[in-house]
Amino acid sequence: MKMTAIEMLGFRTVSLVAHLGRIAAFIGSIGLHSVRPPWRFRRLVGEVFDVGVLSLAIVCLSGATVGAVLGLQGYTTLARFGAENSLGAVVGISLVRELGPVLTALLVTGRAGSAMAAEIASMLTTEQLDGLRMMSIDPVDFVVKPKALAMLIAMPMLNALFICFALFGGYLVGVQLLGVDGGTYVTSMEDAITWEDDVAGTLLKSVVFGALVGFIATYRGYTATPTSAGVSAATTGTVVVGSVTVLLFDYVITALWGV
Amino acid sequence: MRPGAATLAARTESKSNQVSSELRILLEDVHLSFGGRPVYSGFSCGFPRGKISVLMGGSGSGKSTLLRLVAGLVRPDQGRILVADEVVTELSESELYKVRERIGMLFQHGALLDSMTIFDNVALPLREHTELSERDIAAEVSRRLSAVGLPDTEQLMPRQLSGGMLRRAALARAIVSDPEIVLCDEPFSGLDPVNVRRIEKLLVELNRRLGITLLVTSHHIPSSLRMADQITFLVDGEAVSGSPAELQKSTDKRVREFLDAELDDHESPGVDA
Numbered sequence: 001m002k003m004t005a006i007e008m009l010g011f012r013t014v015s016l017v018a019h020l021g022r023i024a025a026f027i028g029s030i031g032l033h034s035v036r037p038p039w040r041f042r043r044l045v046g047e048v049f050d051v052g053v054l055s056l057a058i059v060c061l062s063g064a065t066v067g068a069v070l071g072l073q074g075y076t077t078l079a080r081f082g083a084e085n086s087l088g089a090v091v092g093i094s095l096v097r098e099l100g101p102v103l104t105a106l107l108v109t110g111r112a113g114s115a116m117a118a119e120i121a122s123m124l125t126t127e128q129l130d131g132l133r134m135m136s137i138d139p140v141d142f143v144v145k146p147k148a149l150a151m152l153i154a155m156p157m158l159n160a161l162f163i164c165f166a167l168f169g170g171y172l173v174g175v176q177l178l179g180v181d182g183g184t185y186v187t188s189m190e191d192a193i194t195w196e197d198d199v200a201g202t203l204l205k206s207v208v209f210g211a212l213v214g215f216i217a218t219y220r221g222y223t224a225t226p227t228s229a230g231v232s233a234a235t236t237g238t239v240v241v242g243s244v245t246v247l248l249f250d251y252v253i254t255a256l257w258g259v
Numbered sequence: 260m261r262p263g264a265a266t267l268a269a270r271t272e273s274k275s276n277q278v279s280s281e282l283r284i285l286l287e288d289v290h291l292s293f294g295g296r297p298v299y300s301g302f303s304c305g306f307p308r309g310k311i312s313v314l315m316g317g318s319g320s321g322k323s324t325l326l327r328l329v330a331g332l333v334r335p336d337q338g339r340i341l342v343a344d345e346v347v348t349e350l351s352e353s354e355l356y357k358v359r360e361r362i363g364m365l366f367q368h369g370a371l372l373d374s375m376t377i378f379d380n381v382a383l384p385l386r387e388h389t390e391l392s393e394r395d396i397a398a399e400v401s402r403r404l405s406a407v408g409l410p411d412t413e414q415l416m417p418r419q420l421s422g423g424m425l426r427r428a429a430l431a432r433a434i435v436s437d438p439e440i441v442l443c444d445e446p447f448s449g450l451d452p453v454n455v456r457r458i459e460k461l462l463v464e465l466n467r468r469l470g471i472t473l474l475v476t477s478h479h480i481p482s483s484l485r486m487a488d489q490i491t492f493l494v495d496g497e498a499v500s501g502s503p504a505e506l507q508k509s510t511d512k513r514v515r516e517f518l519d520a521e522l523d524d525h526e527s528p529g530v531d532a
Contacts, residue, residue: 123372130332131370134363135384135432136356 026140026219030148033141040146047150051112055158062107063100063162067169070094074170075178084178088185089192091170096198097259100163102250105209108151108158109242113217116147117238120221121231129222144222148214155210156203163202201259208253209246216242282341283308283440283472284329289338291328297496298324299335304491304498311466311473313483316493317517322476323367325493326442329474330364331355343439360388363433367444369425371417377404377428378413384436403431408457423450430458434465440472441465447479455479459486480518492517 003011074090120143123129129139167189174180193199217238224234253259282305289302298321306312314322327333328340331347340348345358371380381400385391391399404410407427409420417425426446433441446462447455459482465471477483483490484503492499492506494513499506506514 126368126373127366127370128372130327131364131366131372131429133332133356134330134359134366135387136359137383137387138356 022223023219026222027215029138029140030145030215030218033138033145034149038141040142043142043146044149044153047146048154050115051108051147051150052154052157055108055111055154056161058107058111059104059158059162060165062103063165064169066099066103066162067091067095067166067171068173069169070099070166071170071173071178075174075180084180085184086188087170087174087180088187088189091174092167092189092193093198095163095166095170096193096202098250098254100166101159101202101205101209102246104159104162104206105155105213105246106243107162108155109213109217109246110239112151112154113213113238113242114235116151116214116217117221117224117234118231120144120147120218121224121226121234124222124224125226125228125231139222144218148211148218151214151217152207152210155213156206159202159206197259201253201257204257204259205250205253208249212245212249213242216245281307283343284312284474285339285341286325286328287339287341289328289335289340291324291333291335291338299338300496302338302496302498304500306472306474306491307489309466309470309472310488311462311475311486312489312491313487314474314476314491314493315478315480315483315517320493321496322493323444326364326444326474326476330362330442331359360436361439363436363438363441365426365430365433365441365443365446367448368422369417369429371425371429371432373417375416376413377409377415377417377420380417380428381432381435384432388436399435400431403435404428406461407431408454423454426450427454427458430461434471437469438471440474443473443475443477445476445478447477447482455482462486 070091071087074087074094075084078084078086078090120129123139123143129143132139132142171182171185175182175185220234220238220241224230284306286302286304289299291297291299291302304325314325316322324333328335329342329347331340331342331350335348338348339346343358343361347355347358350358371377372383375383378397378400381403382396385396385399389396400413401410404412407430409424409427409431412420412424412428417428420428426449430443430446433443441462443462446458450458462473462475463486466473475483475487484507487503489500490503490506492511492514494511494517499509499511499514501509507518509515509518
């Protein structure tokens with residue numbers, strides 16, 4: 001039976017509200033399981049290892065590379081105004097306020113977020129989640145919660161590492177390669193970065209991004225169509241939606257709190 | 260327990276009460292469709308308490324779906340399902356978890372958690388729902404794995420087992436907490452004749468020794484005839500039930516056709532499920 005335009009509008013609105021309701025229920029369920037036992041520390045530690053430790057190489061290497069590029073570009077630009085001595089401040093502020101949390105979130109979304117979504121979706125496809133339900137174990141509690149929390153915990157730590165390696169990369173290029181004075185580089189950075197605004201801001205962003213990526217990855221996996229194509233769509237969807245959401249929220253946080 | 264979760268005894272009339280004491284699982288006027296395609300339209304059927312019931316029928320007849328309905332993994336569009344004296348169709352998901360503590364289920368492909376060893380898989384229900392020490396859990400897991408013929412597989416990962424071994428490990432997990440009802444989806448599929456006998460013997464023993472109600476889907480006619488107290492054929496969305504002896508004498512054309520074709524297959528030399 002063909003629907004009229006009004007019926008179609010109504011159908012889509014109801015579907016959208018139902019979808020939003022499912023999202024809210026999913027977030028609520030993760031939140032509820034997170035504040036009541038069983039705590040599942042061993043599973044959480046395992047997931048933090050998967051998200052954090054296994055992302056170390058890509059985060060550290062990317063951080064050093066981004067810092068090096070930033071040092072090179074920053075030096076070239078600052079040299080036009082005779083302000084090479086401010087290289088440390090430029091590199092530091094760019095990394096701490098913006099590039100660190102955003103690039104770390106994008107990298108982690110691609111590496112760990114996609115893996116998380118694929119794992120949950122294939123557990124759904126192979127009836128492992130139903131198997132848990134039949135053992136009276138809530139899959140949100142046993143599978144989803146540790147993964148989402150691990151993302152929340154690991155993201156700020158990975159962000160800190162990314163920034164450290166990037167600052168080191170910037171130092172290598174600026175000081176060792178281009179001849180900026182090492183003391184000036186570090187001092188200008190130290191003077192420019194404040195704990196209250198910049199460091200607290202980067203922490204806020206990385207926590208928000210960790211929560212978002214953790215939620216998107218687990219939700220996409222948990223609600224995947226139980227087929228091979230469904231697993232693939234969940235993985236791709238996590239990377240696309242996760243990346244765009246991180247960029248959107250980066251703007252929102254910067255606009256609202258100026259960090 | 261919320262009002263909707265009342266037991267069968269509290270919710271139905273005396274006649275139904277009498278039925279419930281005999282039937283462990285009851286489906287009443289169940290309607291279910293997937294994507295507009297009806298699977299069940301007004302389907303009703305019952306499975307007796309403390310007996311082995313085998314579900315048979317062609318591929319796509321809805322055998323596995325029936326198990327999932329009984330387990331509460333699929334909700335019917337309409338109708339009532341009673342399992343272990345609970346109206347599962349009226350229970351919330353969290354209330355269903357309580358009922359499922361009394362049910363074990365063997366999935367068609369095992370559904371073992373692939374990130375855990377076989378030991379951890381089988382031990383999981385005990386770790387989650389009992390206060391047993393790790394030592395007692397280890398002993399219990401070892402006993403169950405031996406019973407299904409997998410004594411030296413505890414430290415293996417599921418990916419290191421064959422399909423048949425996986426299913427046997429999954430059966431060990433399904434029965435490790437001594438449930439009142441065990442649902443088995445094709446337990447004999449892909450097993451060699453020795454292991455078919457082994458699993459059959461184990462299921463019969465579980466039923467006779469512990470009084471566990473078993474609902475088994477199977478295409479394996481010889482085993483089904485040997486072990487079943489009741490066989491239910493799903494044909495054209497209807498249930499045709501009877502004892503093995505009754506069904507072997509059945510004149511129903513649809514049942515006859517299925518039984519004869521399957522028996523021919525099993526009697527053919529060199530062919531075994």
